[in-house]
Amino acid sequence: DAGITQSPRYKITETGRQVTLMCHQTWSHSYMFWYRQDLGHGLRLIYYSAAADITDKGEVSDGYVVSRSKTENFPLTLESATRSQTSVYFCASRPGQGADSEAFFGQGTRLTVV
Amino acid sequence: DAKTTQPTSMDCAEGRAANLPCNHSTISGNEYVYWYRQIHSQGPQYIIHGLKNNETNEMASLIITEDRKSSTLILPHATLRDTAVYYCIVRVASNQGGKLIFGQGTELSVKP
Numbered sequence: 186d187a188g189i190t191q192s193p194r195y196k197i198t199e200t201g202r203q204v205t206l207m208c209h210q211t212w213s214h215s216y217m218f219w220y221r222q223d224l225g226h227g228l229r230l231i232y233y234s235a236a237a238d239i240t241d242k243g244e245v246s247d248g249y250v251v252s253r254s255k256t257e258n259f260p261l262t263l264e265s266a267t268r269s270q271t272s273v274y275f276c277a278s279r280p281g282q283g284a285d286s287e288a289f290f291g292q293g294t295r296l297t298v299v
Numbered sequence: 300d301a302k303t304t305q306p307t308s309m310d311c312a313e314g315r316a317a318n319l320p321c322n323h324s325t326i327s328g329n330e331y332v333y334w335y336r337q338i339h340s341q342g343p344q345y346i347i348h349g350l351k352n353n354e355t356n357e358m359a360s361l362i363i364t365e366d367r368k369s370s371t372l373i374l375p376h377a378t379l380r381d382t383a384v385y386y387c388i389v390r391v392a393s394n395q396g397g398k399l400i401f402g403q404g405t406e407l408s409v410k411p
Contacts, residue, residue: 216398218398218399220401226403227384227386227401227402227403227404228337228343228386228401229401230398230399230400230401233398243398244400273340275342275343277342277343277399287333287345287348288335288343288345288399289345290342290343290344291342292341292342293340293341293342
């Protein structure tokens with residue numbers, strides 16, 4: 186199916202464990218983004234990527250690692266999960282060409298760290 | 300990317316127009332104004348964007364002031380399904396980079 190998909194949709198993990206959230210898009214969009222949204226707050230940018238093998242930090246990147254070996258995938262890894270990383274995580278993508286283009290968001294991954 | 304200021308919350312009666320303001324007084328000449336909305340627990344959804352001119356699509360209208368320091372998103376006939384958080388974002392053109400930085404947004408409640 187065309188679109189942007191995140192997996193898993195829900196995840197519970199223990200403090201100190203490594204966990205990876207997956208994001209896959211079928212449009213071959215150049216840009217991909219990871220955001221987190223805490224209860225009652227707006228979205229904060231964690232990492233973004235302009236193309237395969239090009240990534241850059243966002244507003245709240247500490248404790249997170251990303252990779253982009255293929256254009257369509259942009260996994261987000263929490264190296265050692267902490268309770269403060271309990272949040273809803275959204276992945277997004279958009280084309281890089283053209284003067285203006287909209288971003289498309291996944292449905293989110295709800296992560297709970299216990 | 301320029302920062303934006305929006306009211307925290309607004310109410311609107313069903314069937315009436317919802318006018319959501321946004322201030323972006325530090326916007327640069329190459330920055331676009333984008334609007335997204337987020338319905339509870341879902342991923343944000345694109346609504347509309349513009350550079351200088353007013354824009355209209357099937358979802359909404361965007362009115363940008365002549366000095367580009369503020370804009371208004373208009374939902375012409377709000378329905379209960381339009382209840383959501385609306386985000387106003389300014390950023391450079393896609394081919395110049397332009398990561399999306401979200402503010403707090405306006406929580407719009409459409410009431411029967």
